[in-house]
Amino acid sequence: MKKKPIIFILFILIIFTYGYEKNKENVTSIEQLTYTDRENLLLKSEGVDHSYIFKINNLEPSSTYQFECWSEYYKNGQLDNKLEILEQPQTFVIGQKSSDGYILLNIPKYSNALNCILSGDNHNNFIIISGYKNESFKFKGVITALKEMKISQNNEILLLASANGKNASFGIPINQEKKLIQDDIKKNDEVYLIKCKLTKIH
Numbered sequence: 001m002k003k004k005p006i007i008f009i010l011f012i013l014i015i016f017t018y019g020y021e022k023n024k025e026n027v028t029s030i031e032q033l034t035y036t037d038r039e040n041l042l043l044k045s046e047g048v049d050h051s052y053i054f055k056i057n058n059l060e061p062s063s064t065y066q067f068e069c070w071s072e073y074y075k076n077g078q079l080d081n082k083l084e085i086l087e088q089p090q091t092f093v094i095g096q097k098s099s100d101g102y103i104l105l106n107i108p109k110y111s112n113a114l115n116c117i118l119s120g121d122n123h124n125n126f127i128i129i130s131g132y133k134n135e136s137f138k139f140k141g142v143i144t145a146l147k148e149m150k151i152s153q154n155n156e157i158l159l160l161a162s163a164n165g166k167n168a169s170f171g172i173p174i175n176q177e178k179k180l181i182q183d184d185i186k187k188n189d190e191v192y193l194i195k196c197k198l199t200k201i202h
Contacts, residue, residue: 026098029057030157030198031148048106052144054159056101056151056198059094064201066091069103069116074191085116085194091201092118105160105194114194142171156195164190 033053035043043051059065068089073081106115142162151157158181161172165188172184172191185191 026058026060028059028151028198028200029148030103030146030151031055031057032144032146043106050107050142052105052142052160054103054105054146056103057148059099059101060200061094061097061099063094064091065094066199066201067118067196068199069118069194069196071114072193072195074185074193076189077186085114090118103159103196144171144174146174151198154197154199156197158193158195160192160194162192163188 031054033055035051035053066089067086069085071083071085072079073083102117102119104115104117104119106117142160144160146159149157158174161174161181161184163170163172163184172181174181181193
């Protein structure tokens, strides 16, 4: 894969745009961020059809985390395939001060590939972990509504959800109630989920 340095540069600029903000409570949580019109234009100019960014708030200082990211493909209500977007769980260390992290998911235009980037804003010391899968990801018009939620140890986090049915592709609104997601999986011909897990090791 030919990596485009401009995508990484844009990612760093996006992080600086949102800046470093301390939460009132020191609770590790995740939330979806929105792009500005300028950022969307830059992404489109680089051939990125869909892009989603999530912020991980308050990673604990002097801690080690493990990050995993994968996709699940359901056909006729049954799990048909699971693909690790990162080749293996990635480990990273936080410095002596509380830090934020960012997850970027990109789907290039005219492609079924998926690019995942994890960055840790460790007071200007950036940790970049990148994974790339050239598989059949049929995400179109994905709808996400991931409001800020607390990250629990060993819990899977659903980031993106998309479905195909009756010759149409559409996004599934993300709700933290597993029953609603299970109902969508059962009633659609195909469902694609992107999930991740952030585990504090020590």
